[in-house]
Amino acid sequence: MRPLSVEPDSTQEKFLNRRHQVGRLWQALFLFSILVGIITLATLLFTIFNQSLGYVAIENKVDPASLSARPLEKLNKAELLTILEANLSKARLRQLNADIPLEERSTVDLYDIVIERIVDPVIVSTWSFSESLFTKPAILQEIAAKYPTARLEFKIWLNWRFITQAMSSRAELAGVRSALAGSMLLILFTILIAFPIGVGAAIYLEEYANHQSRLNRLIQTNIDNLAGVPSIVYGILGLAIFVRTLAPITSGQFLGIGADNGRTILSASLTMALLILPVLIINAQEAIRAVPGSLRQASYGLGATQWQTIWHHVLPVALPGIFTGTILAVSRAMGETAPLIIVGASTFISQSPSGPFSMFTALPIQIYNWTTRPQDQFRNIAAAAILVLLIALLSLNAIAILLRNRFTKKL
Template sequence: MKISTADANHRWGEQLFRYLCMAAVLIPLLILGILVLDTFIDGLERLSWEFLSSFPSRIAMRAGFWPALVGSIYLIGLTALIAIPVGVGAAIYLNEYGEQHWFADFIEINIANLAGVPSVIYGLLGLELFVRASGMGRSLLAGALTLALLILPIVILASREALRSVPDSLRSASYGLGATKWQTIRQVVLPMALPGILTGTILSVSRAIGETAPLIVVGALSYMTFVPSGIHSEFTVMPIQIYDWVTRPQEEFLINAAAGIIVLLMTMLLLNALAIVLRNHYQNRFR
């Protein structure tokens, strides 16, 4: 008898916990869903090929997203080109070469702290270091280097986590077969860790695509009548164009802003989908 009431209580508590957890999932999802739906309802009417391929304008109907879209794609591409080799390289050093060293621990603590620094601070650093001291001006390159610095800690931490999850027995087996350290890393460790590295880096890159604050500081433009022509060209990005539209006095620009948000979300979704596809591709290869 006693046992059965305790059991009932236990079950009741268990159910409660289960529903609490469910609510924790559903409430954010619901809020996100409402926000996205609202944006879609507002912005869908403006979404067209013309919107994507036109330049900004004072007339909402004519205003397009082209320089911002191109600017964002260039910027993210460059950022990835800079951040991924450096980040993965640093992770390999920390995990494979410097593991026993106190210095590696010291670096890792600092990297973890850097991941929590507000992005505006990176913008200020980029403004002084790249825009002014290195004389790059308010260029795509300066913006990409700033964003690369911003996501570097996350790339390093995610890559290191992936490398750490490769079992040591595989490394030992490789050495046992007479492979050198470099051969082991290149042919055993890296391929095994690749899915994890890819997921981590692409997720951090897709975070960078939504960044506004550091780019405003570095000097991304609000309005341009051309698309960036190279790494030294000035540029604008999607979040800045959206912000510009939101602050316009004319109400019709809010529709443009909503359409811009849809494009930004789609681009992020594409990047994340790419991450999943790549991860699955490489995971299957090693099973």
């Protein structure tokens, strides 16, 4: 070996500097990898936000000014009624009366009918938020050239009406009420089915199973492998078993009620339950494993049986962790689309589902359906529906985090 010199060798120093330079370059590259992910996330969220509000050009079939001298929203019930009677065909009036007699309807309701049936505003073009913000003159020019009778309006697509309104084939009238109700019911039944089975399986594997036994090893390996099966395969399984083979049960015909085929909430919930079970079991197993063994020993020491120990001592401590894991699994189910397409959630359901045996639609299905339509307005309401879905997921995850924090404090 060369003796170390006090004066650093200049070539050696150069070499060292170079190594450090390369090190810094790569460090920057590694950081860049993360930043790409984060920037994409930001872009994704911005794209959705950007599409969910902006200018729209609206053309009225009938000019509201020709119906009444005063603005329509200021009219009282009687005035609205005269407008309706003057402008709607006899058949249409009879139809509306058969539904609920016009005299008994509220002013707001009548106003909605006047707008929908007579004024009939049609959105002819839409712009995103950023376009609305930066290119307003160009938009005004375009409207003047293409749609001379249209008026420009700033529309926030995600509004109360959008959440409470039922489906419609026209984007500006469509809402997500039935889809939201469908998703909620779907999640509810999925939890009811998957939670007891998942927690039961986790208890068995952690507390009872002898890990040498071949059956138990098979169950564990199997669960791990099922967690990686693509969701669409579960959809195919659900179609074959729940929708088709078990149609008399899942359609509710065995009770004499329900739909005429198996494409119901129950089928979809069963499919979703199978889909989230592996993840739910794995999460619950971790929660149960985290319970200190001394707790069990103390319980046995006092003469409790194994089930008494589990029920009174292990489960109460593991429960927050199990809940957290369940919520995370369920939030996956909430965003899943592919299995629902396969088991046949319908896209055009205007009524909210009433129980496990009704046909249904769900938020992700609606998003998919609207995204694949060519018209711009549907892009806008798809973005609004995505915001609803993301907010729902965010609240679910917030609950999970709250539970997790409480859990960590306790131990």
